[in-house]
Amino acid sequence: MASLLRNSGKITTTAGLIARPGFQGGRGFGLSSFSLFFSSPRRFQTTESESRVDSHCYDDEISQKFSVLGGKVPYTSGMRFTSELPEEKVPCYRVLDNNGQLIDSRNFAGISKEIAMKMYTDMVKLNTMDTIFYEAQRQGRISFYVTTTGEEAINIASAAALKIDDFIVPQYREPGILLWRGFTPQDFANQCFSNKFDDGKGRQMPVHYGSKKLNYFTVASTIASQLPHAVGAAYSLKMDGKDACVVGYFGDGGSSEGDFHAALNFAAVLEAPVIFLCRNNGWAISTPASDQFRSDGVVVKGQAYGVRSIRVDGNDALAMYSAVRSAREMAITEQKPILIEAVTYRVGHHTTSDDSTRYRPLEEIEWWQMARNPLTLYRKWLESNGWWNDEAEAELRSNSRKELLKAIQVAEKIEKPPVGDMFTDVYDAVPSNLFEQEKLLQQTVTRYPQDYPSDVPVRAVPSS
Amino acid sequence: MTVRDALNSAIDEEMSADPKVFLMGEEVGEYQGAYKITKGLLEKYGPDRVLDTPITEAGFTGIGVGAAYHGLKPIVEFMTFNFSMQAIDHIINSAAKSNYMSAGQISVPIVFRGPNGAAAGVGAQHSQCYAPWFASCPGLKVLAPYSSEDARGLMKAAIRDPDPVVFLENELLYGESFPVSAEVLDSSFCLPIGKAKIEREGKDVTITAFSKMVGYALKAAEILSKEGISAEVINLRSIRPLDRATINNSVRKTNRLVTVEEGFPQHGIGAEICASVVEDSFEYLDAAIERIAGADVPMPYAANLERLAVPQVEDIVRAAKRTCYRSSSLAATA
Numbered sequence: 001m002a003s004l005l006r007n008s009g010k011i012t013t014t015a016g017l018i019a020r021p022g023f024q025g026g027r028g029f030g031l032s033s034f035s036l037f038f039s040s041p042r043r044f045q046t047t048e049s050e051s052r053v054d055s056h057c058y059d060d061e062i063s064q065k066f067s068v069l070g071g072k073v074p075y076t077s078g079m080r081f082t083s084e085l086p087e088e089k090v091p092c093y094r095v096l097d098n099n100g101q102l103i104d105s106r107n108f109a110g111i112s113k114e115i116a117m118k119m120y121t122d123m124v125k126l127n128t129m130d131t132i133f134y135e136a137q138r139q140g141r142i143s144f145y146v147t148t149t150g151e152e153a154i155n156i157a158s159a160a161a162l163k164i165d166d167f168i169v170p171q172y173r174e175p176g177i178l179l180w181r182g183f184t185p186q187d188f189a190n191q192c193f194s195n196k197f198d199d200g201k202g203r204q205m206p207v208h209y210g211s212k213k214l215n216y217f218t219v220a221s222t223i224a225s226q227l228p229h230a231v232g233a234a235y236s237l238k239m240d241g242k243d244a245c246v247v248g249y250f251g252d253g254g255s256s257e258g259d260f261h262a263a264l265n266f267a268a269v270l271e272a273p274v275i276f277l278c279r280n281n282g283w284a285i286s287t288p289a290s291d292q293f294r295s296d297g298v299v300v301k302g303q304a305y306g307v308r309s310i311r312v313d314g315n316d317a318l319a320m321y322s323a324v325r326s327a328r329e330m331a332i333t334e335q336k337p338i339l340i341e342a343v344t345y346r347v348g349h350h351t352t353s354d355d356s357t358r359y360r361p362l363e364e365i366e367w368w369q370m371a372r373n374p375l376t377l378y379r380k381w382l383e384s385n386g387w388w389n390d391e392a393e394a395e396l397r398s399n400s401r402k403e404l405l406k407a408i409q410v411a412e413k414i415e416k417p418p419v420g421d422m423f424t425d426v427y428d429a430v431p432s433n434l435f436e437q438e439k440l441l442q443q444t445v446t447r448y449p450q451d452y453p454s455d456v457p458v459r460a461v462p463s464s
Numbered sequence: 465m466t467v468r469d470a471l472n473s474a475i476d477e478e479m480s481a482d483p484k485v486f487l488m489g490e491e492v493g494e495y496q497g498a499y500k501i502t503k504g505l506l507e508k509y510g511p512d513r514v515l516d517t518p519i520t521e522a523g524f525t526g527i528g529v530g531a532a533y534h535g536l537k538p539i540v541e542f543m544t545f546n547f548s549m550q551a552i553d554h555i556i557n558s559a560a561k562s563n564y565m566s567a568g569q570i571s572v573p574i575v576f577r578g579p580n581g582a583a584a585g586v587g588a589q590h591s592q593c594y595a596p597w598f599a600s601c602p603g604l605k606v607l608a609p610y611s612s613e614d615a616r617g618l619m620k621a622a623i624r625d626p627d628p629v630v631f632l633e634n635e636l637l638y639g640e641s642f643p644v645s646a647e648v649l650d651s652s653f654c655l656p657i658g659k660a661k662i663e664r665e666g667k668d669v670t671i672t673a674f675s676k677m678v679g680y681a682l683k684a685a686e687i688l689s690k691e692g693i694s695a696e697v698i699n700l701r702s703i704r705p706l707d708r709a710t711i712n713n714s715v716r717k718t719n720r721l722v723t724v725e726e727g728f729p730q731h732g733i734g735a736e737i738c739a740s741v742v743e744d745s746f747e748y749l750d751a752a753i754e755r756i757a758g759a760d761v762p763m764p765y766a767a768n769l770e771r772l773a774v775p776q777v778e779d780i781v782r783a784a785k786r787t788c789y790r791s792s793s794l795a796a797t798a
Contacts, residue, residue, distance in 0.1 A: 167534065201567035210566050217533060218566035222557050228526025229533060229558065236534035239486075239512060262523025269518060270527075425568045426602050428626040431658075431705055 094313035100380025123152040128400040150347030153374035157320035165244035168216045169230040181214040189411035202417040224257035234274035245273040245331040253284025264305040267337035281346035286359040302339035314342030315372040468638040470612035474619035477651045486513040489541030525551035529558045532574040542578035545594045559628040560603030580632035588762035593727030598630040599704040606703040608632040610678040612642040617655030660707035666696035669720040674700040684780035719750040720787035729757035754783040
């Protein structure tokens with residue numbers, strides 16, 4: 001059914017990047033059918049090594065100098081088309097096996113207990129927030145919500161591997177990074193209820209969080225438009241010579257947008273310190289990855305643009321942490337873009353406006369929830385270190401739940417933003433026509449209060 | 465000083481004054497600019513500040529917006545504004561609305577510039593006027609210079625402005641030369657955004673225009689004066705915000721209005737000006753407002769057809785006369 005990229009049993013334990021081998025054509029595939037048209041000596045030749053058949057030769061120095069392709073290009077007399085798919089899918093980096101044990105302890109750089117613990121507690125808080133806010137939407141208390149269920153490791157582990165100076169340019173399924181950086185349950189709730197304490201002044205739908213203080217660009221609904229933004233911001237960091245990078249998040253669906261291609265191409269040309277982090281969760285609303293692209297996922301597109309890339313198990317918190325740490329190092333010291341494809345599964349529905357059981361089997365959802373559940377997996381590793389137990393789990397879950405329920409209750413009762421806030425920030429300074437419109441509106445609401453909701457406070461907008 | 469030199473010097477001076485200002489676009493560097501507006505800037509400021517981009521308007525516009533989010537001040541060139549359609553999602557949804565959507569946390573001090581409207585013999589896909597499209601969107605400022613003074617002053621204002629600005633130039637005006645005062649040549653010269661200029665005072669009919677049409681309106685005013693009609697010509701300079709005050713004050717004085725633009729008539733700049741005058745100065749009008757615009761067809765290529773598809777000086781003269789009851793309206797003769 002969903003031809004989602006499942007880890008086809010090929011697990012590698014190298015801690016660093018895996019350079020994609022430059023794949024040259026279907027050896028066992030294309031040439032053997034080619035050889036059917038020729039006599040036996042020909043067929044015999046196809047099984048020999050390439051050098052015999054083709055005698056690779058390179059241009060002389062003059063031709064190389066003026067070459068359109070830059071540098072030495074080998075020439076071959078054998079006509080071969082590079083296959084549309086590699087012989088083997090790009091290996092997926094993972095650190096923990098299904099029992100939460102390190103597969104190869106030599107290849108894992110390590111993590112401090114403090115960060116390791118915060119990673120888990122934040123993953124649990126994120127998971128709890130999703131459950132409670134989703135329920136709140138179902139109860140009609142908030143209008144809309146987007147869960148991150150199944151992708152907690154991507155959110156939290158990537159945030160843990162970055163520093164506060166690194167700019168985050170999210171899509172909309174990455175609230176965990178804000179959580180890691182200090183956004184409180186009350187902050188989340190205020191935005192979802194668009195009350196007067198919402199940093200966004202009630203201007204956007206729920207989950208469109210943003211925080212200048214925490215270096216997290218405000219979520220916009222447009223898909224993949226944030227990727228060229230990430231490159232532009234990275235260019236700015238490059239000009240300033242900062243020890244920081246930008247991380248642009250997007251999904252498998254987002255990789256189809258024109259902006260994705262422009263961003264990767266440009267980032268490579270500009271040599272911008274940006275990490276492109278793809279959450280390949282198999283689904284773009286009801287479109288499975290097999291209808292989204294026909295390549296081997298998103299990781300192979302990196303090389304097409306000259307961008308170093310890696311495929312990581314997105315449900316393995318330690319693998320995510322490790323990969324993002326390395327990617328950050330490379331992006332900053334080498335001033336180049338890196339592409340990370342985090343393979344995962346969107347356990348929840350696309351949003352509260354979706355019912356995913358209509359287009360995918362329940363068994364598939366349940367399998368992913370059990371098989372490589374990021375929380376369960378990571379918890380096993382923590383417990384094997386003696387850092388966690390059932391009591392701590394129960395306490396954490398209970399406290400998180402209480403805190404979030406309280407946050408909702410409080411947010412629900414807070415006033416909405418004043419009417420004057422509707423007219424500010426269109427421009428840097430409020431223009432005279434908006435100032436007049438606000439005054440007129442204020443007068444009308446004051447004169448006819450029975451026609452307007454009672455929870456909309458009226459307040460004068462400061463004159464420009 | 466030619467308009468081209470005016471733009472070049474304005475950009476040069478602002479780049480010199482503020483290291484955060486940088487240029488991006490196709491052919492702006494090595495080629496010195498498709499229309500030579502950015503001539504010499506690559507040599508002077510280097511490839512870090514003058515970027516030749518790959519051919520992806522959507523890409524480099526998005527990148528410019530991202531850089532602006534992070535504190536740089538990009539000037540993004542579109543080879544013509546027709547190509548800005550490839551990038552319009554970023555102009556509208558990323559640049560125009562971000563300050564509002566982020567509640568002031570993300571500001572976008574970016575300038576989008578390039579030639580707009582008809583040139584000469586470039587056909588349908590290279591001749592559209594985009595002033596109405598951009599001017600309808602809150603969050604953007606839209607400027608349209610006419611003279612070299614306008615070009616210098618408005619470009620500097622655009623670069624210094626913290627909001628996203630769409631700067632609509634005109635290819636045929638680049639080579640035109642205008643006298644400039646010493647004040648205009650000073651590097652601190654700047655024009656206010658949102659103020660129109662009365663290019664020629666008059667008392668019988670108001671003619672509003674922007675960009676190349678200002679020149680046509682002035683010629684028309686000259687012809688009209690010989691026939692005893694004194695026309696007041698307003699150079700809009702700023703399409704958004706539109707200087708409603710100057711336009712209405714003028715109409716209250718003359719009681720007649722002719723709006724002139726090169727672009728398509730429906731939902732154009734003239735339509736907005738008409739609405740504004742009807743709202744604010746209805747009782748002052750002595751005649752119906754005349755709206756002169758381009759023909760409601762994609763721009764044809766053949767020279768004779770192209771000439772018929774854009775307003776000419778005679779069209780403006782005839783319209784002004786109609787408002788002065790010197791000739792009957794088109795409807796009456798039908």
